[in-house]
Amino acid sequence: GSNRVLLKNGKYAYKVIVPSGIFSGSDMIELASRAKGFGSGNIRLTYDQNIFIVDIDKSALDALESTTIISKYKAFNNIYFxxxxxxxxxxxxxxxxxxxxxxxxxxxxxxxxxxxxxxxxxxxxxxxxxxxxxxxxxxxxxxxxxxxxxxxxxxxxxxxxxxxxxxxxxxxxxxxxxxxxxxxxxxxxxxxxxxxxxxxxxxxxxxxxFENRFLSTKYSYQAIGFMTKINYILNEKLDLGIKLELNNEPKTYKKENFEIIDFGMRLFKLLTDESRFAGVDNEFEPILSQPRKITRDEVSIINPKVPKKLSEVIYMMTDPNKKSRASVFSELIVQLKGV
Ligand code: SF4
Incomplete structure (x- = not known):
């Protein structure tokens, strides 16, 4: 497993994952005695608050893993700890x-x-x-x-x-x-x-x-922050069971004004099952050949589970008039506070 690290001397180091560095004195005494029994008696403390027992023979690793002290910390053996x-x-x-x-x-x-x-x-x-x-x-x-x-x-x-x-x-x-x-x-x-x-x-x-390749390459930080906020509101606050997902190929070039209308149109669709516009052109301006006039509380009228304040935010994001449309996420986050 990932806890086992092959050392230069052909022996192994075993990583004990300690939850946020909380480790009692008695556990340390027991661990030290296991380090003596299974390894050279040396342990290493890591900067990220874990412990390595070093110099263990490969054949002894399974037995070490089944000791009480190692089993005790197995619950923390995942990527978050x-x-x-x-x-x-x-x-x-x-x-x-x-x-x-x-x-x-x-x-x-x-x-x-x-x-x-x-x-x-x-x-x-x-x-x-x-x-x-x-x-x-x-x-x-x-x-x-x-x-x-x-x-x-x-x-x-x-x-x-x-x-x-x-x-x-x-x-x-x-x-x-x-x-x-x-x-x-x-x-x-x-x-x-x-x-x-x-x-x-x-x-x-x-x-x-991943942050390098995907998040910061495809989206602005403001858009990522909006995504987590709106999903928290849609699910934990309003219990609507609807999620706004980031896209693998967003074509919004990390421009907040593009991202806002893109997210706004998708939210409109997710919450009403209807389309806000026929689409957008290359400059992310709505195609208004068959313009759909909506009121600020349109989303709430179609879907009564949506509070008027959220409907208003979606209106601000998809306003056909570029001048009055929201152009930065920070103003939307402020608006969402009351939802
Ligand atoms: S960051 Fe440092 S100074 Fe602040 S609470 Fe933690 S240990 Fe104390």
Whole structure:
């Protein structure tokens, strides 16, 4: 399995995946004794908060895997825990804004139950405050703890979400995808992001490579942020069971104004089962040969499950008049707050 690494000396190292670095003293004593019994007695701590037992004979690997201490950590043997980093958080650091380690563990379990991915790699790094000890700035998906407001206006634990950090071939800072989301909402945004990864990734492709090849090549970050937000609203808030998916060949050239009308037309179709326009031309302007006049609450009239505010947003996205049509996603995200 991926936990077994062949070393230069012909022996193996075995990786124990530790959930966000929480490892008790008694577990360390037991692990050390297994390291003596099965290997040379040496262990290595990794920067991403895992442990390697080194110098194990190939023939002893199966027996090591069936020991109590290794079995105990098997539940964390998936891509969400494998490369996760989480800083101390409120429990042991006075700067912490959110508990952090428990939040990271909860989200990883949630993601694994929603989208289990066998071959791949996603580095999720959590810092509980802006000091960034969890190195969220270079993560595939980074979280920085903050306080946020829920729908009722209560102050709750929240995160800023970053994506697209690079460490493999070049070093690159991650960019903000969303600011100040309640953690209870953030996990759904990550779910939709990772569903896109699971849908379009090549075999064994890491999220870092996928972000390079697919996400940041085909879409603006603003469009990706809108996609996770609208899917959260359509499903978790309105329970409509409808998903706006990113496209393998979008032809919108990362231009926000093209992406907005493209998404708007697709949302109109998904929610009403009718077409907003006959199509768009090469400049992503609606083909108005048979213009369809709609009111701002058209989508709600056809589909009463759609709140008027969402209908209004779709109108703003597909307004036939280019001058009054929404041209940046940030104004739509603000509008969606009330939905
Ligand atoms: S990022 Fe903040 S909360 Fe986390 S360990 Fe560093 S100073 Fe403490």
């Amino acid at each position: 494998n490369d996760m980093i989480a800083c101390a958080g409120t429990k042991t650091c006075s700067f912490g804004v959110i508990p952090n380690k428990p939040d990271a563990i909860e989200m990883a379990h949630f993601l694994n139950s929603e989208i289990a991915i066998d071959s791949g790699m996603v580095r999720m790094n959590w810092s509980a405050c802006p000091k960034g000890c969890g190195v969220h700035g270079i993560a595939d998906i980074g979280f920085e703890g903050c306080k946020a407001k829920d729908d009722e206006g209560n102050r709750v634990d929240g995160v800023h979400i970053f994506i697209g950090g690079k460490i493999t071939r070049v070093a690159k800072e991650a960019r903000v995808l969303h600011k100040t989301l309640p953690i209870t909402e953030a996990k759904y945004h990550i779910k939709y992001l990772l569903q896109t990864y699971a849908q379009y990734k090549q075999r064994g492709e890491t999220f870092e490579d």
